[in-house]
Amino acid sequence: xxxxxxxxxxxxxxxxxxxxxxxxxxxxxxxxxxxxxxxxxxxxxxxxxxxxxxxxxxxxxxxxxxxxxxxxxxxxxxxxxxxxxxxxxxxxxxxxxxxxxxxxxxxxxxxxxxxxxxxxxxxxxxxxxxxxxxxxxxxxxxxxxxxxxxxxxxxxxxxxxxxxxxxxxxxxxxxxxxxxxxxxxxxxxxxxxxxxxxxxxxxxxxxxxxxxxxxxxxxxxxxxxxxxxxxxxxxxxxxxxxxxxxxxxxxxxxxxxxxxxxxxxxxxxxxxxxxxxxxxxxxxxxxxxxxxxxxxxxxxxxxxxxxxxxxxxxxxxxxxxxxxxxxxxxxxxxxxxxxxxxxxxxxxxxxxxxxxxxxxxxxxxxxxxxxxxxxxxxxxxxxxxxxxxxxxxxxxxxxxxxxxxxxxxxxxxxxxxxxxxxxxxxxx
Amino acid sequence: xxxxxxxxxxxxxxxxxxxxxxxxxxxxxxxxxxxxxxxxxxxxxxxxxxxxxxxxxxxxxxxxxxxxxxxxxxxxxxxxxxxxxxxxxxxxxxxxxxxxxxxxxxxxxxxxxxxxxxxxxxxxxxxxxxxxxxxxxxxxxxxxxxxxxxxxxxxxxxxxxxxxxxxxxxxxxxxxxxxxxxxxxxxxxxxxxxxxxxxxxxxxxxxxxxxxxxxxxxxxxxxxxxxxxxxxxxxxxxxxxxxxxxxxxxxxxxxxxxxxxxxxxxxxxxxxxxxxxxxxxxxxxxxxxxxxxxxxxxxxxxxxxxxxxxxxxxxxxxxxxxxxxxxxxxxxxxxxxxxxxxxxxxxxxxxxxxxxxxxxxxxxxxxxxxxxxxxxxxxxxxxxxxxxxxxxxxxxxxxxxxxxxxxxxxxxxxxxxxxxxxxxxxxx
Numbered sequence: 018x019x020x021x022x023x024x025x026x027x028x029x030x031x032x033x034x035x036x037x038x039x040x041x042x043x044x045x046x047x048x049x050x051x052x053x054x055x056x057x058x059x060x061x062x063x064x065x066x067x068x069x070x071x072x073x074x075x076x077x078x079x080x081x082x083x084x085x086x087x088x089x090x091x092x093x094x095x096x097x098x099x100x101x102x103x104x105x106x107x108x109x110x111x112x113x114x115x116x117x118x119x120x121x122x123x124x125x126x127x128x129x130x131x132x133x134x135x136x137x138x139x140x141x142x143x144x145x146x147x148x149x150x151x152x153x154x155x156x157x158x159x160x161x162x163x164x165x166x167x168x169x170x171x172x173x174x175x176x177x178x179x180x181x182x183x184x185x186x187x188x189x190x191x192x193x194x195x196x197x198x199x200x201x202x203x204x205x206x207x208x209x210x211x212x213x214x215x216x217x218x219x220x221x222x223x224x225x226x227x228x229x230x231x232x233x234x235x236x237x238x239x240x241x242x243x244x245x246x247x248x249x250x251x252x253x254x255x256x257x258x259x260x261x262x263x264x265x266x267x268x269x270x271x272x273x274x275x276x277x278x279x280x281x282x283x284x285x286x287x288x289x290x291x292x293x294x295x296x297x298x299x300x301x302x303x304x305x306x307x308x309x310x311x312x313x314x315x316x317x318x319x320x321x322x323x324x325x326x327x328x329x330x331x332x333x334x335x336x337x338x339x340x341x342x343x344x345x346x347x348x349x350x351x352x353x354x355x356x357x358x359x360x361x362x363x364x365x366x367x368x369x370x371x372x373x374x375x376x377x378x379x380x381x382x383x384x385x386x387x388x389x390x391x392x393x394x395x396x397x398x399x400x401x402x403x404x405x406x407x408x409x410x411x412x413x414x415x416x417x418x419x420x421x422x423x424x425x426x427x428x429x430x431x432x433x434x435x436x437x438x439x440x441x442x443x444x445x
Numbered sequence: 446x447x448x449x450x451x452x453x454x455x456x457x458x459x460x461x462x463x464x465x466x467x468x469x470x471x472x473x474x475x476x477x478x479x480x481x482x483x484x485x486x487x488x489x490x491x492x493x494x495x496x497x498x499x500x501x502x503x504x505x506x507x508x509x510x511x512x513x514x515x516x517x518x519x520x521x522x523x524x525x526x527x528x529x530x531x532x533x534x535x536x537x538x539x540x541x542x543x544x545x546x547x548x549x550x551x552x553x554x555x556x557x558x559x560x561x562x563x564x565x566x567x568x569x570x571x572x573x574x575x576x577x578x579x580x581x582x583x584x585x586x587x588x589x590x591x592x593x594x595x596x597x598x599x600x601x602x603x604x605x606x607x608x609x610x611x612x613x614x615x616x617x618x619x620x621x622x623x624x625x626x627x628x629x630x631x632x633x634x635x636x637x638x639x640x641x642x643x644x645x646x647x648x649x650x651x652x653x654x655x656x657x658x659x660x661x662x663x664x665x666x667x668x669x670x671x672x673x674x675x676x677x678x679x680x681x682x683x684x685x686x687x688x689x690x691x692x693x694x695x696x697x698x699x700x701x702x703x704x705x706x707x708x709x710x711x712x713x714x715x716x717x718x719x720x721x722x723x724x725x726x727x728x729x730x731x732x733x734x735x736x737x738x739x740x741x742x743x744x745x746x747x748x749x750x751x752x753x754x755x756x757x758x759x760x761x762x763x764x765x766x767x768x769x770x771x772x773x774x775x776x777x778x779x780x781x782x783x784x785x786x787x788x789x790x791x792x793x794x795x796x797x798x799x800x801x802x803x804x805x806x807x808x809x810x811x812x813x814x815x816x817x818x819x820x821x822x823x824x825x826x827x828x829x830x831x832x833x834x835x836x837x838x839x840x841x842x843x844x845x846x847x848x849x850x851x852x853x854x855x856x857x858x859x860x861x862x863x864x865x866x867x868x869x870x871x872x873x
Binding site: 051054056057059062065066067068069070072073074076078085086087088089090093118119121122125126129130134141143144159162163164166167275279280281282300303304305306307308309310311312 | 482484485487490493494495496497498500502504506513514515516517518519526546547549550552554557560561562568571572583587590591594595707708709710724728731732733734735736737738739740
């Protein structure tokens with residue numbers, strides 16, 4: 018197959034008219050598919066239903082330390098839940114606080130607390146003229162939404178296959194005191210599925226930030242979310258790397274079981290140094306008497322330990338892999354060599370990142386929508402929702418079935434072709 | 446029995462020496478009782494254990510509107526949970542958002558949001574030189590802790606048996622634009638167990654605040670928490686009263702099932718006007734993808750409706766009433782006519798408020814602690830933890846057994862007598 022760029026105007030026009038016809042046919046099919054969000058499928062949720070039988074009216078409702086999980090108290094989580102979440106992150110249980118059902122809320126609260134109360138004694142950010150965050154992009158839209166909500170200026174840092182562009186991160190962080198944080202999804206990043214190289218993690222740990230209250234917001238959302246048995250990414254553990262580098266307080270790590278147990282009713286945790294946790298607890302003790310410890314106990318009694326989690330995630334992988342492969346197969350078959358798109362092939366996580374020709378992403382997403390396939394809004398993977406090259410599309414294969422994914426991807430590649438042809442003709 | 450004030454110095458000295466001896470004996474008993482917090486007893490928690498069997502691996506996990514409660518989404522709560530919480534508060538489900546496990550967190554978040562983002566378009570409080578709250582006192586220490594945490598100045602308003610001193614509230618609120626809120630526990634108030642009179646509620650609804658972003662923080666924590674079948678307080682519903690008065694946006698109402706189902710794992714809600722809820726949701730959509738909807742569904746499937754809640758609360762009352770009566774019996778028998786203390790006799794809620802002679806509360810609490818009975822810190826019921834007359838003690842009878850409560854109250858009255866005698870001698 019020839020690359021589209023090598024086609025003559027006549028060839029492109031012929032191609033356009035046949036693609037246009039195909040597109041009209043596709044529209045007629047009345048598709049209604051959603052690959053916009055990293056939402057677990059019903060099959061995954063069904064697979065975890067046994068957790069609902071874990072605690073019954075006959076259960077011992079005491080934690081291993083004798084805390085009645087039904088009552089008030091135990092603000093920072095029960096010991097066994099700390100251990101479980103610590104094992105997911107590869108940290109020590111003493112470095113962990115267990116919260117409610119969502120790590121997103123912990124991240125929001127962490128930023129909100131910094132705005133009103135600063136970080137470990139620093140000036141509250143609301144008293145500063147300017148606060149900035151570094152945002153590796155493409156990245157996670159909900160991270161960017163938090164910073165934007167609090168009026169924090171976002172600076173885009175390019176994502177490389179090894180992680181954020183560390184030359185740029187080091188340069189910016191060490192020279193600008195108003196830079197207070199950087200959003201990271203270090204493993205199976207959203208949306209590319211990249212995992213940070215050891216060098217990247219070490220360079221993070223060795224940052225010399227101008228701002229004392231600079232923190233790395235390490236959203237380890239996909240720590241155990243592998244797709245394959247034989248190809249698994251592992252990253253260096255950031256807390257101990259920071260300690261080694263003499264920066265023990267520089268990181269807040271977040272994780273949850275949202276994509277392990279139930280996305281609406283899991284448990285979530287933060288890991289950080291003792292000094293950070295002590296400061297967090299000062300606000301927590303005002304904000305809550307404790308999060309839902311029954312759900313914490315339910316999770317530990319069900320999964321038991323990290324081995325139980327890994328076993329469960331192998332079953333998730335068996336459900337997710339065919340969906341990712343359905344997408345990859347269609348992309349490989351239909352787009353290889355055409356020069357109109359490239360895409361990532363992650364070993365885990367929830368997303369595939371697709372790179373179009375410049376200026377095509379919005380039009381492709383719109384075309385897909387026109388024919389009944391909803392993708393994440395183009396631009397969503399960039400700060401302020403603005404992709405400067407209009408070329409990144411996030412594909413979320415988790416929710417539909419593999420068959421639906423194949424159908425949706427067929428439509429997607431058709432739209433990629435059609436929009437690319439139009440763009441090439443436009444530029445002629 | 447003569448009032449202590451009528452005793453001669455010699456009589457007081459004799460009394461002191463016999464009380465002192467009694468106290469030494471009591472200390473020798475090695476008591477270890479806690480009546481410091483409004484914590485449900487294990488018997489209450491056991492009574493609700495059937496809720497643990499409500500949802501199993503066989504359950505239909507869809508809400509009545511077809512929302513899969515296991516998955517992401519449904520940010521403001523499932524319809525049936527809104528209805529249940531609305532019925533507890535006596536409002537319309539459309540006025541309700543259901544959150545996580547604690548109304549305290551909703552209140553904290555509500556104040557925090559006002560600090561960073563203002564209220565329905567007003568200037569964020571962090572940009573103002575001065576923000577003040579009115580604090581009816583004695584009141585709930587965790588309310589005061591939230592305002593103090595955000596650097597909000599607290600102005601004490603005296604609590605009367607009809608509610609806060611409304612002359613003072615009206616005067617302050619209508620003349621000071623920096624007053625942004627007032628903390629209220631309108632029914633079975635913490636700690637006195639007072640319920641606001643209809644006149645008080647109407648005067649609240651008709652306030653003419655100088656500040657557009659003034660809100661009444663209406664913590665309806667004990668809405669269905671009656672102790673008696675034949676003596677139940679009811680209060681006017683504040684949202685509709687505010688609407689009638691042309692102040693539809695002036696109130697945030699809070700409630701939870703913490704003292705209905707499980708104090709650590711209930712569900713909590715806010716009620717407010719549509720305009721307020723719309724503004725709250727703007728932040729919520731950044732903070733969370735949704736709270737734990739499984740627990741919401743579990744609660745509705747278990748309690749079914751407000752009748753189920755009332756039935757359940759009758760059983761709670763049967764457990765709590767003997768504890769309150771044990772306290773009242775000892776207080777009546779031992780302190781009536783002595784002129785050294787008065788106390789409330791609430792029809793519901795979780796507390797009894799005890800008023801000592803001026804300057805005695807701290808010493809009494811300390812003495813009780815010395816002999817093994819822990820009370821709420823003296824002063825806790827006032828802003829900044831400072832009771833200007835050092836005369837209020839909160840008694841929380843819920844956690845110990847009735848027998849333990851009798852023993853604890855015996856010690857308490859002994860300490861009241863001893864400290865009062867010492868105070869009278871000191872002033873001679």
